[in-house]
Amino acid sequence: MQIRQGAAIKEMKVPGTVYIVGAGPGDPELITVRGLTCLREADVVLHDRLIDRRLLEEVRPNAEVIDVGKQPGNEDEQQDHIHRLLIERAQLGKTVCRLKGGDPFVFGRGAEEAEALVAAGIPFEVVPGVTSAIAVPAYAGIPVTHRRHAHSFMVITGSRSHDLQSGEWAAARSLVKAGGTVVVLMGLAQLPSIVESFVADDCAASTPVAIVANGARPHQETLIGTLGNIAHDLIPPQGPATIVIGDVVSLHQKIRWFDISYKKLPST
Ligand code: SAH
Numbered sequence: 001m002q003i004r005q006g007a008a009i010k011e012m013k014v015p016g017t018v019y020i021v022g023a024g025p026g027d028p029e030l031i032t033v034r035g036l037t038c039l040r041e042a043d044v045v046l047h048d049r050l051i052d053r054r055l056l057e058e059v060r061p062n063a064e065v066i067d068v069g070k071q072p073g074n075e076d077e078q079q080d081h082i083h084r085l086l087i088e089r090a091q092l093g094k095t096v097c098r099l100k101g102g103d104p105f106v107f108g109r110g111a112e113e114a115e116a117l118v119a120a121g122i123p124f125e126v127v128p129g130v131t132s133a134i135a136v137p138a139y140a141g142i143p144v145t146h147r148r149h150a151h152s153f154m155v156i157t158g159s160r161s162h163d164l165q166s167g168e169w170a171a172a173r174s175l176v177k178a179g180g181t182v183v184v185l186m187g188l189a190q191l192p193s194i195v196e197s198f199v200a201d202d203c204a205a206s207t208p209v210a211i212v213a214n215g216a217r218p219h220q221e222t223l224i225g226t227l228g229n230i231a232h233d234l235i236p237p238q239g240p241a242t243i244v245i246g247d248v249v250s251l252h253q254k255i256r257w258f259d260i261s262y263k264k265l266p267s268t
Contacts, residue, residue: 012038016094016122017096017122018090018098018113018122018124020113020125021034021035021098021129022102022103022104022130022131023050023051023101023102024101024135025050025136026132026136026214026217028051028052030130032130034127035099035129038125039097040058040059040060041095042096043094043096044065044089044094045064046085046096047100048099048108050102051101055099066085068081068082068085079109082113083113086117090117090122102132104126106131107157107186110126114126132215132240132242133242136216139212139257140220140244141256142210142255144244146248149246149248149250150181150247150248151179152175152180152181154172154175154181154183155183155184155185156172156184156187157186158187158190162190173201181244181247181248182245183244185243187243188237189236191234194243199227199228205226205228207226207245207246208224208245208250209224209226209227211234211243212241212243213239213240213241214238214240214241215242216258217239220259221237221262222252222259223263223265225265229265
């Protein structure tokens, strides 16, 4: 296999194929070589809100570009609309690129789109992406595992944290107690109740926590604290944020390499 810039490393499939492509988080250069090839070849691009707009400069001049980023409201209805668009355009024989932030199968509803394509008999390919769950901590100098700190990590969504009593959240708290790493996506709005539930469940209040907002973007912001203090007087940053809970957070002190804006709470 030879990788040359701008060259397809695999043949594109038949017309009417949908490519479900991960764009990576933040920096547009975090898209994969295969993802970029699919984007450049597409007749139709459907993209979500999280992608960096500079990626759209790669699209063919006469390609149709549709912003299908979710608006507040009925998300299931909007998702059905996306399925219909993918199917209709593919049935017209178009090469379709469905471009999603991060990895399409990590809280991206990419699997639901694949299911809809299977049901409609449309050929598709999944092009995995660099997920914010791993890459955003890395941009803040936080490895999700480390030989001397954590041997496992879990990624959980904070958007369902009204359900903090669920078995999955109990597992997240147990993992932190056992020294593992928990990464929370979509968790900023619920952060106070999330950290409260960890402390109430006997996780040490001194456990390090990081909030990394706008990861891999020129205005990345990192806030470091602990379970005990991270939510105090928090002014939530604007933009997407990834939360990391666990001892690995302390490694940011040595490994920080990209923070543009960085704050450490006084008692940590
Ligand atoms: N499929 C995506 C995740 C979609 S859920 C992926 O694999 O990355 C959206 C959540 O991802 C956001 O609420 C936030 O928690 C996280 N996220 C996405 N981009 C981010 C970024 N640039 N910086 C920090 N967090 C990000």
